[in-house]
Amino acid sequence: MSATVQVALGERSYAINIASGLIGQNLSDYLPHREILLVSDSNVGPLYLDAIEAQLGHARVLRYQFAAGEASKRLDVVEGIWSLLMTERFSRKCVLVAVGGGVVGDMTGFAAACYQRGADFVQIPTTLLAQVDSSVGGKTAVNHPQGKNMIGAFYQPLSVLIDTDTLASLPQRQWSAGLAEVIKYGALGSLEFFQWLEANMAGLMARDSAAMTEAIRVSCQMKADIVADDERETGRRALLNLGHTFGHAIEAHEQYRGLLHGEAVAVGMVMAARLSARMGWTDNASVERLEALLFAADLPVSVPAGMTPADFMHHMGLDKKVDAGQLRLVLPKPMGSAVITAEFDPDALAATLAECCS
Numbered sequence: 001m002s003a004t005v006q007v008a009l010g011e012r013s014y015a016i017n018i019a020s021g022l023i024g025q026n027l028s029d030y031l032p033h034r035e036i037l038l039v040s041d042s043n044v045g046p047l048y049l050d051a052i053e054a055q056l057g058h059a060r061v062l063r064y065q066f067a068a069g070e071a072s073k074r075l076d077v078v079e080g081i082w083s084l085l086m087t088e089r090f091s092r093k094c095v096l097v098a099v100g101g102g103v104v105g106d107m108t109g110f111a112a113a114c115y116q117r118g119a120d121f122v123q124i125p126t127t128l129l130a131q132v133d134s135s136v137g138g139k140t141a142v143n144h145p146q147g148k149n150m151i152g153a154f155y156q157p158l159s160v161l162i163d164t165d166t167l168a169s170l171p172q173r174q175w176s177a178g179l180a181e182v183i184k185y186g187a188l189g190s191l192e193f194f195q196w197l198e199a200n201m202a203g204l205m206a207r208d209s210a211a212m213t214e215a216i217r218v219s220c221q222m223k224a225d226i227v228a229d230d231e232r233e234t235g236r237r238a239l240l241n242l243g244h245t246f247g248h249a250i251e252a253h254e255q256y257r258g259l260l261h262g263e264a265v266a267v268g269m270v271m272a273a274r275l276s277a278r279m280g281w282t283d284n285a286s287v288e289r290l291e292a293l294l295f296a297a298d299l300p301v302s303v304p305a306g307m308t309p310a311d312f313m314h315h316m317g318l319d320k321k322v323d324a325g326q327l328r329l330v331l332p333k334p335m336g337s338a339v340i341t342a343e344f345d346p347d348a349l350a351a352t353l354a355e356c357c358s
């Protein structure tokens with residue numbers, strides 16, 4: 001079971017290689033470098049770095065491992081990567097390899113973008129979210145005390161190596177959270193893929209290898225197409241934020257200690273669909289289909305208890321804005337399509353928030 005997706009970005013084009021058992025194969029075609037730094041976290045490193053290092057032939061291989069979790073996504077941790085590279089006198093021809101979820105990928109990419117003004121970078125994503133979303137598209141970042149992902153760069157990897165076998169060790173909640181982003185691709189861009197997900201969700205929940213490979217392939221292809229069209233998110237790339245404005249409000253309200261990102265996005269997609277349905281842009285049957293598919297992926301579909309419309313208005317910045325028209329939302333149209341728009345009815349938004357928070 002294997003597949004390849006091309007990300008077409010001129011001279012920065014690269015391939016996403018998806019296969020079961022990929023990291024157990026000779027990796028020197030992907031990593032011909034003489035100096036290799038494997039970056040990982042305290043959960044993933046012990047599981048996979050030995051297997052990867054065993055496939056790197058005669059290269060000089062270093063490891064940098066930090067405590068798992070979003071709290072490590074800081075500039076001083078990235079500085080630790082740079083210090084190691086300098087202490088070990090790694091040249092600009094070295095490669096930094098991210099082995100882990102989105103936290104490892106975003107940090108390693110940023111470290112690579114800046115080391116001697118740009119060292120090579122390869123992604124080996126190990127969460128479903130990282131495989132279908134964060135490893136594709138070149139956004140890298142660390143958090144700043146004043147905001148998530150505020151310090152970063154667009155920096156594309158040389159290649160992305162997705163070994164679907166690494167998903168076997170992923171905790172169930174993380175698996176479902178990644179599925180929220182997979183479902184998002186169907187909802188925003190492909191009725192055919194949405195229907196495929198409806199038909200194959202049982203297989204995906206059982207982590208059937210063929211189903212996983214296909215879901216990851218289609219998701220990467222959809223993201224690659226959008227990124228090739230709009231690398232720096234001046235337009236269409238913002239469609240990928242379906243469910244994210246409401247979802248981010250939930251995450252912020254819970255101070256990032258409640259729902260996981262994908263779980264919050266699941267709720268956010270339902271809220272966006274309900275707003276669309278209220279305005280007649282989609283129908284109630286589509287909202288119910290979306291809820292059913294999220295439910296089948298073991299994802300939440302309702303706003304956390306106690307959160308109010310005022311909380312949403314606050315975190316969406318609407319209490320500070322003169323009128324809601326300044327806010328742009330990604331809203332579903334008929335199933336498999338969506339628009340980015342500021343032209344929604346503010347009364348419908350208020351009514352949707354009231355309905356979703358009751």
Ligand SMILES: NC(=O)c1ccc[n+]([C@@H]2O[C@H](COP(=O)([O-])OP(=O)(O)OC[C@H]3O[C@@H](n4cnc5c(N)ncnc54)[C@H](O)[C@@H]3O)[C@@H](O)[C@H]2O)c1
Pocket residue numbers: 041042043044068069070073100101102103104106126127129130133134135136137138139140149166167168169170171174
């Ligand atoms: N660059 C982008 O375009 C982009 C897009 C979406 C999200 N992100 C970023 O990605 C991050 C979230 O990524 P994430 O959800 O992968 O979180 P994560 O990297 O924190 O991984 C989630 C948890 O799973 C563990 N884990 C990872 N792979 C595992 C495996 N195979 N087996 C067992 N445990 C494993 C990790 O150690 C961690 O505890 C956020 O920081 C977010 O800002 C970036």
Ligand SMILES: [Zn+2]
Pocket residue numbers: 133181244261265
């Ligand atoms: Zn997301």
